[in-house]
Amino acid sequence: MIELTGVSKRYGTKTAVEQLDLRIERGELFAFLGPNGAGKTTTIKMLCGLLYPTTGTVRVGGFDMVKQGDQARQLLSYLPDVPYLYEKLTGREFLQFIADMYCMPSTHAKTKISHVIDMFELGDFVDDLTERYSHGMRQRTVFASALLHEPSVLIVDEPTVGLDPASVRKLKNILIDQTKKGVTVFLSTHSLDIVQELATRIGIIHQGRLIGCGSLESLRKQASHTGTLEEVFLKLTEEAAAERSVAK
Amino acid sequence: MSDASGQSTADNSTHQGWLFQRLRWRQLRNAAKDLTGTLRLRLVSIVICSFIVAGTVAVGSWYGFNLLETNRIPSAGGIIGLLFDFLFLSLGVLLFFSTGIIVYGSLFHSPETAFLLSVPARADNVFAYKFQTAIGFSSWAFLLLGLPILLAYGVVYAVSWHFFLLLPVFLIGFVLLPAALGATACMLIVNFIPQRRKQVLAAIILVLVAFVAWRSAIAVQFVRSSIGRPNRDALNQLFSQFEFASSPYAPSHWMTRGLQNAARGDLRSVALPLALIWSNGLFAYVVAAAAARRLYRRGFNRIATGASLRKRYGGSRIDEVFAWLLRVFPWQTRVLIIKDFRTFRRDPAQWAQILIFAGLVMLYIVNSRQFYEADLGERFSHIISLVNLCATSMLMCAFMGRFIYPLVSLEGKKFWILGLLPISRDRLLWGKFYFAAFGSCLIALTLVAVSDLLLAVRWKAILLHLLTVIILSGGLSGLSVGLGAMLPNFRETDPSKIAVGFGGTLNLIAGLMYLLLTIGIMALPYHVHIVLKTDEGDPFRIHWVFLGILVGIIVGGLAIWLPLRAGVANLRKMEF
Secondary structure, eight states: OEEEEEEEEEETTEEEEEEEEEEEOTTOEEEEEOOTTSSHHHHHHHHHTSSOOSEEEEEETTEETTTSHHHHHHHEEEEOSSOOOOTTSBHHHHHHHHHHHTTOOHHHHHHHHHHHHHHTTOTTTTTSBGGGOOHHHHHHHHHHHHHHTOOSEEEEESTTTTOOHHHHHHHHHHHHHHHHTTOEEEEEOSOHHHHHHHOSEEEEEETTEEEEEEOHHHHHHHHTOOSOHHHHHHHHHHHHHHHHHHHO | OHHHHHHHHHHHHHHHHHHHHHHHHHHHHHHHHTOOHHHHHHHHHHHHHHHHHHHHHHHHHHHHHHHHHHTTOTTHHHHHHHHHHHHHHHHHHHHHHHHHHHHHHHHHSOHHHHHHHTTTOOHHHHHHHHHHHHHHHHHHHHHHHHHHHHHHHHHHTTOOHHHHHHHHHHHHHHHHHHHHHHHHHHHHHHHHOOSOHHHHHHHHHHHHHHHHHHHHHHHHHHHHHHHHSOOHHHHHHHHHHTHHHHSTTOHHHHHHHHHHHHHHTOHHHHHHHHHHHHHHHHHHHHHHHHHHHHHHHHHHHHHHHSSOSSOOOOOOHHHHHHHHHTTTSOHHHHHHHHHHHHHHHTOHHHHHHHHHHHHHHHHHHHHHHHHHHTTOHHHHHHHHHHHHHHHHHHHHHHHIIIIITHHHHHHGGGHHHHHTSSSOHHHHHHHHHHHHHHHHHHHHHHHHHHHHHHHTOOHHHHHHHHHHHHHHHHHHHHHHHHHHHHSOOTTOOOHHHHHTSHHHHHHHHHHHHHHHHHIIIIIHHHHHHHHHTTTSOOOSOHHHHHHHHHHHHHHHHHHHHHHHHHHHHHHHTOOO
């Protein structure tokens, strides 16, 4: 469903992502980990078509993100770490806008809007202007809008920031449900406990290079460490940093 | 198959076009419903200010046209035609730049467009949506300045009613062409100029502004000389100077021709210029939209990745000079002022606006010297110097409202950092006050001194103006910093939005009133004295002038002390 082939991205002279090859299948929950500035957000932006790869190709649902971006975007939903909402629209109007943007038939859109309002418990505030929403309310509204058009690919950047424990639990259940329905989830987060609990596969990026990719077990083998994901992650990134400094 | 696909693409584009219109309508409707006291005050103040500006332009234009009419100037029609050519050319250039800059900001640096580009919104639809907003923002100034001039022309020359009916049709059509060209230029610059985009853009703007200012200076000089000494050669020379604006291929000339024909009630001759304006405007828009379809996403990618990932910022000589200038202040206060200065100078969007406006005021001041050269006498040069003082003070007032008032609010959620520092909160505020007063004084004193020296007004007038500027910058800084601390808005991160909020509007109105009061009591009596003393004796005794200065200083002191005291009191009890 998602395919990155030989993807590199340069900012001026600095390389943010280097020769990234990745294939994520339908119904997979792929967790993308890495230290700050490793290239996670750049990769996500290339997946959404906001940025173009300097070299290589990004395909979503078989569509080339550069040449067939409009078709590819019909299939995906992107939840950025700082969600955007129109301040002078109500939550319901925003959901309606998204439904219209994805050309959903009106009766189906109405049913789906009611469904996501219930699912994310937006009922109390959905008819207020979004400028009055708290961070958690904004996050839930944006999540609801992302699931409205039943995307095939869900790209999520740091979804748990600012959410209370109950909302985090709910979010985890929703992500599991989505993968069961065949949705491919690309999750970027620093919450390693969530990754350990949910991810089918884990990719670790460090200084733009994918230094590990696979199940938790395969990463443990690669790191020669039987500990938690946190320990495995730290070991792999430290080794990569050491290798990099030796190479320099 | 391809027909069906083409049809579906067109349907989708139309659907999205309507969707964006509905989005805009919904936002406007909700904003109107939510029109609380704050927003109402803002709206009323905008309407009042617009009426004042439009009224002033209308009265000035009426006076000018009347002068041409009553003096029976030969070839007055030609002169007016030339002035219109030049007016539309200047407004066209302004529209080109302002739309280009607004389109750049809204398409490439706004979180909304980043969001829209991640959903299946077509690039040209996003462009069209943002282009319409940009046109709205950039053309209000065009209407505010252009409409009163044209209405005054219509009234003085008692033109046919067709002129008034067709005026909006001409103006709206004309806006499209430079705006679409500006948007296309923006798209091309973003996509094809490799590095140092901002510098290239700034250089182009400066060159063009200088060119327009130069040509306008020539126009003013020739028009004035032709009023004093009607001379056919001079007129011919003047017309030849502006061949480019009067060319049959220049849109500015289509406007002039169309409106002058409408003024005569010659509707048949109106059709061609009107058709040219609209067809070219619409064509330019189609070209801009087609460019956006191909280049917008590419440009967005380029903007995001064109520069280095990280930029190194180090110390700067300017900071050192600034610190040296501030050495009279205690060390901690100096550190705070330099922090504010550093934040300010690293945001080109902030200082570029001051640079442009100060540059425009300077251009105006340098041009106003011609009145002196025209030997209009001491009285006129003093009146002009007072007008220049007012213009500079207005600039200072706008600077305070836009940049200084939001300073405390901009500390926002970081205010606890300052709140925990081992210095009193009074000093935080005084630091901002010194920064504002020092910075504004530096710019305003330079502008006023240059103006007065060029006009060669009396040294007493120069000293009086400089003192007025010092008092004004102190008072306006006190008001802006004090009110900013009394009514902080820690939720908002955009300084322009803070500036137009309730507190910002209140600050602007208070600043304008204080400015009028100070100039009225400090500088005006002296000028009235100069203007009236020879013709009608001396109705003002000179001690009135000095009494005004004394009252001005006291009012200035109060404008510093009262708001800062209230601001400090609010800051002291603030919890972080």
